[in-house]
Amino acid sequence: MDNVLYGFMAAFQITNLIAALLSVGVGIVVGSLPGLSAAMGVALLIPITFGMPAETALIALAGVYCGAMYGGSISAILLHTPGTSSAAATAIDGYPMTLKGEAGKALATATIASFTGGMVSSVALYTISPILATLALKFGPAEYFWLSIFGLTIIAGVSSKSMLKGLISGALGLVLSTIGMDPMLGVPRFIFGSNALLRGLPFTATLIGLFSMSQVLLLAEKHLRKGVQAKEVKDKVHIDKDELKRITPVSLWSAAIGTVVGILPGAGGTIASFIGYNESKRFVKDKSLHGTGIIEGVAGPEAANNAVTGGSLIPTLTLGIPGNSVTAILLGGLVIQGLRPGPDLFTIHGQTTYTFFAGFVVVNIFMLMLGLFAVRYFAKVSKVQDSILIPIIFTLSVIGSYAISNNFTDVYVMFIFGIIGYFVKKLNLNSAAIVLALILGPIGETGLRRTLIMNKGNYLALFNSTISWVLISIAVLSLLTPAIMAIFNKRKGKIENGD
Amino acid sequence: MxxxxxxxxxxxxxxxxxxxxxxxxxxxxxxxxxxxxxxxxxxxxxxxxxxxxFRKTDEESKAFKDIKWKQLGFVLITSGIYVVLINILGYISSTFIYVLVVLIGLKTSRKLSVLVSIGFVVVMYFLFKEALNVPLPKGFLI
CATH class of the missing domain: 1.20.5 (Single alpha-helices involved in coiled-coils or other helix-helix interfaces)
Structure with a gap:
């Protein structure tokens, strides 16, 4: 409890408040620009936050994450082009509202629903994380090995277009994670004659390449978006008491669902927002109104996708298994700050963690304020041309990858991984699985080799505990999920056809 | 595919x-x-x-359809040259040249290109060098 109170006091320190406010603003801009993702924003911010105290850095990263998740709705509502894929469901009812001249009302609804989503998920963050973290106390090296295998299979199996390609991405990441010094023997491996690679692939540069520079190339290959004329926000950004009453139950219900979806690794904002949209139909008597521009249709997906933010932080912070690319990068940011996911975060580093949690709440409050009072200005930013974004993102990628260790080799690594990242996206491989393997690889390797050394090379020691078997079972289950879902859908189809 | x-x-x-x-x-x-x-x-x-x-059915891949290869090549090559140039000229001056060249190459109006390049470089200098204290790569210029 002391830590919780300390967290709130620390989060209200001026530096943390400024970090929260600025990062939410940056996040909203990134989210509202179609083509830029939350992952890109967070990746570029890591080097900037590197020199900050850990809690300030984490608050800033969460600010971009939450802001971007919400910002996607602005272009979904005004341009019918979701700024992020998680906002695709918001466009279904949001854009018709704009056409009816109710853009302000739609934006206010999205803001309030996103805020509700964020707050509900922060309750889960406070209550579920410490419990889950104590589970990690029971983990030995063998369990850590299986945990890393589980983390990889779930992200590869659930969030990839093709499971095989997801697994290939994970395996490729594991191979790349062996570059650098052998953790047990201290001999160099695969350093290609470069001393700079002795410490392994520079993590930040690799992910800036995979997520930010690749985005530059993806923008450059298409017909460039010239300052699109977004619809003007003619009405007030406001909803009245009755409308607030209408969206409150939808928002709370969708937020609860979004939080659960967020906790499950592999699912994420897009899935949550479509479930949230479907769930919003429960709260409207006349189902035919959906799609014509009603506030419930905006509140459902927005509450759900912002609830994913807090939910997805839970497995990331407690077990070190992030469920999506943003939390995978955030986990990297955590490791760079010298923090390791698990029980230590709630005991030794309790003050830092609870300051971060309180900061997460503050971030959501700033998001509400910016959304209600400054959304008109953010709407103008979503008009920025692609031709301006291209050089700016690339120069930021260069300075971002250089800043961590002031080493130019990192910039070359970023450049190479930018090109790799482009092909990864084009060929339906999974960049999140690669990044996750880079983080989990060394944990799994150390776990495996420690277990073997402690048991004189006996491989059976890996299967000694119940926790190991639970992790193995859910890893296998996650690999079977697509097959199970296919059978389930087939049956459902048969039932619906009356067979 | x-x-x-x-x-x-x-x-x-x-x-x-x-x-x-x-x-x-x-x-x-x-x-x-x-x-x-x-x-x-x-x-x-x-x-x-x-x-x-051994796949019999094949859906046509849209991954490399309708790609503006010239535009993509232009951005990739100028970006590559920019990375090399930073070591020679320094971050600020090469960034100014790079942003300007890419903007004009991507058919942005000249006036906007110049304004954006100058504005961006000034912001970068104060943000990284003065506010965040990040050393920028140096060359024989700045």
Missing amino acids: RRLDLILSLVLLAVVGVFYYLTFQLQQNAMIYPLFVITLLFILTLIQLFTAY
């Missing part, structure tokens, strides 16, 4: 080959784990190769 999947498998096999070759140059104790993960990638790539090769 089939053809692309085949090419992907071959590229991955080449990566596996290089890492296999380097693994066998490591001392024996250090070899086991890398060998394990490389073999994992090798097996998965083989499955991918065979499934792609």
Whole structure:
């Protein structure tokens, strides 16, 4: 409890408040620009936050994450082009509202629903994380090995277009994670004659390449978006008491669902927002109104996708298994700050963690304020041309990858991984699985080799505990999920056809 | 997509080959784990190769359809030159040149291009150098 109170006091320190406010603003801009993702924003911010105290850095990263998740709705509502894929469901009812001249009302609804989503998920963050973290106390090296295998299979199996390609991405990441010094023997491996690679692939540069520079190339290959004329926000950004009453139950219900979806690794904002949209139909008597521009249709997906933010932080912070690319990068940011996911975060580093949690709440409050009072200005930013974004993102990628260790080799690594990242996206491989393997690889390797050394090379020691078997079972289950879902859908189809 | 999947498998096999070759140059104790993960990638790539090769139905891939190759090539090459140029001229001056060249190359109006390049460089200088204290790469200019 002391830590919780300390967290709130620390989060209200001026530096943390400024970090929260600025990062939410940056996040909203990134989210509202179609083509830029939350992952890109967070990746570029890591080097900037590197020199900050850990809690300030984490608050800033969460600010971009939450802001971007919400910002996607602005272009979904005004341009019918979701700024992020998680906002695709918001466009279904949001854009018709704009056409009816109710853009302000739609934006206010999205803001309030996103805020509700964020707050509900922060309750889960406070209550579920410490419990889950104590589970990690029971983990030995063998369990850590299986945990890393589980983390990889779930992200590869659930969030990839093709499971095989997801697994290939994970395996490729594991191979790349062996570059650098052998953790047990201290001999160099695969350093290609470069001393700079002795410490392994520079993590930040690799992910800036995979997520930010690749985005530059993806923008450059298409017909460039010239300052699109977004619809003007003619009405007030406001909803009245009755409308607030209408969206409150939808928002709370969708937020609860979004939080659960967020906790499950592999699912994420897009899935949550479509479930949230479907769930919003429960709260409207006349189902035919959906799609014509009603506030419930905006509140459902927005509450759900912002609830994913807090939910997805839970497995990331407690077990070190992030469920999506943003939390995978955030986990990297955590490791760079010298923090390791698990029980230590709630005991030794309790003050830092609870300051971060309180900061997460503050971030959501700033998001509400910016959304209600400054959304008109953010709407103008979503008009920025692609031709301006291209050089700016690339120069930021260069300075971002250089800043961590002031080493130019990192910039070359970023450049190479930018090109790799482009092909990864084009060929339906999974960049999140690669990044996750880079983080989990060394944990799994150390776990495996420690277990073997402690048991004189006996491989059976890996299967000694119940926790190991639970992790193995859910890893296998996650690999079977697509097959199970296919059978389930087939049956459902048969039932619906009356067979 | 089939053809692309085949090419992907071959590229991955080449990566596996290089890492296999380097693994066998490591001392024996250090070899086991890398060998394990490389073999994992090798097996998965083989499955991918065979499934792609024997796939009968093939949906047309949209991945490389309607790509503006000239524009993409222009951005990639200028970005490559920019990275090299930073070491010679320094971050600020090469960034100014790079942003300006790319903007004009991508047919942005001249006035806007100049304004954006100057504005961006000024912001970068004060943000990184003054506010965040990040040393910027130096050359014979700034």
